[in-house]
Amino acid sequence: MxxxxxxxLIALAIGxxxxxxxxxxGLGGGFVIVPMLTFIYGVDxxxxxIFVSLSSIILTSLMSTVRYYRLGLLREDLSAILSxxxxxxxxxxxxxxxxxxxxxxxxxxxxITLFALITLIFRKGSESLSISFNGYxxxxxxGLIAVAAGxxxxxLGIGGGLVYVPALIFIAGQxxxxxxxxxxxxxxxxxxxxxxxxxxxxxxMSSIASxxxxxxxxxxxxxxxxxxxxxxxxxxxxxxAIAMYLSLRMILKGLGLHVP
Amino acid sequence: MKFxxxxxILMTVLVLITSVLRDVGRNLFYFTLLTLSFMQILLIAAxxxxxxxxxxxxxTLFSLVLVMIIIIAMFIGVx
Numbered sequence: 001m002x003x004x005x006x007x008x009l010i011a012l013a014i015g016x017x018x019x020x021x022x023x024x025x026g027l028g029g030g031f032v033i034v035p036m037l038t039f040i041y042g043v044d045x046x047x048x049x050i051f052v053s054l055s056s057i058i059l060t061s062l063m064s065t066v067r068y069y070r071l072g073l074l075r076e077d078l079s080a081i082l083s084x085x086x087x088x089x090x091x092x093x094x095x096x097x098x099x100x101x102x103x104x105x106x107x108x109x110x111x112i113t114l115f116a117l118i119t120l121i122f123r124k125g126s127e128s129l130s131i132s133f134n135g136y137x138x139x140x141x142x143g144l145i146a147v148a149a150g151x152x153x154x155x156l157g158i159g160g161g162l163v164y165v166p167a168l169i170f171i172a173g174q175x176x177x178x179x180x181x182x183x184x185x186x187x188x189x190x191x192x193x194x195x196x197x198x199x200x201x202x203x204x205m206s207s208i209a210s211x212x213x214x215x216x217x218x219x220x221x222x223x224x225x226x227x228x229x230x231x232x233x234x235x236x237x238x239x240x241a242i243a244m245y246l247s248l249r250m251i252l253k254g255l256g257l258h259v260p
Numbered sequence: 261m262k263f264x265x266x267x268x269i270l271m272t273v274l275v276l277i278t279s280v281l282r283d284v285g286r287n288l289f290y291f292t293l294l295t296l297s298f299m300q301i302l303l304i305a306a307x308x309x310x311x312x313x314x315x316x317x318x319x320t321l322f323s324l325v326l327v328m329i330i331i332i333a334m335f336i337g338v339x
Binding site for chain 1 (some may be wrong): 311
């Protein structure tokens with residue numbers, strides 16, 4: 001019983017860190033939760049961990065959608081248009097995760113995280129780079145990207161913001177805050193399909209998932225007020241260094257190599 | 261009461277239930293997440309209809325139905 005409580009407290013702490021970093025860096029919780037829990041439970045448990053991450057994404061998505069709505073930043077029409085392709089991608093991701101081996105998922109996650117971290121390092125004022133496509137081409141491209149985001153979300157336990165946000169900025173010409181608002185509102189469509197997949201296949205660790213979700217909610221709520229008092233550049237550097245180590249570790253572990 | 265506080269209280273109760281009553285907690289946790297996500301989709305549909313974008317509202321409701329069909333299919337083992 002005591003050991004179980006310790007597990008849940010660790011999950012709560014990881015959730016708080018994920019929520020804080022997510023609100024500070026604009027990344028979803030998945031990029032923090034999955035590598036950290038994989039570090040604790042091992043690569044073989046990655047499928048369970050993905051469903052823990054998706055559970056917390058539902059909560060983050062709901063709370064952020066309500067917050068962005070209150071701020072008047074939510075574009076509900078874009079959210080409606082992109083919902084169907086997101087669901088299609090999520091379904092494909094749910095079917096794929098069943099057949100892939102945990103080691104393969106670990107390698108894919110590690111590579112995607114490394115890519116995300118590199119874009120985080122080089123991210124600059126992106127609104128000036130906006131490309132204007134004509135109507136049908138841009139809608140088709142956005143639809144394909146939403147399919148990819150839904151797929152990545154359910155396969156890797158991430159929100160998909162890494163895919164949605166640049167697409168909404170570059171293709172739909174949305175300002176960054178509106179793009180983030182649409183992105184978080186779409187996450188719950190794919191996450192609930194993923195969580196159901198975990199639930200019906202008995203892969204949902206509900207005690208860890210609920211603790212992590214509570215932690216993420218607390219972290220995301222306290223994030224803006226705490227991070228404004230901290231030196232965000234230093235924190236960002238520390239986070240990137242740790243996340244790079246964790247993602248490289250996931251790749252090497254996936255390849256069957258011994259890593260400390 | 262602020263919406264965020266409602267979520268915190270709800271999740272704290274769920275953490276306590278899932279850590280004590282594993283099976284009941286698991287079911288309760290899943291169906292809470294299901295309800296919350298459906299609420300969010302309905303919120304987006306309502307906002308679209310409120311802002312006189314009826315077609316987008318219907319599209320959002322269609323998405324909700326699609327999600328429901330996928331979930332039912334997963335439960336009965338079709339996919």
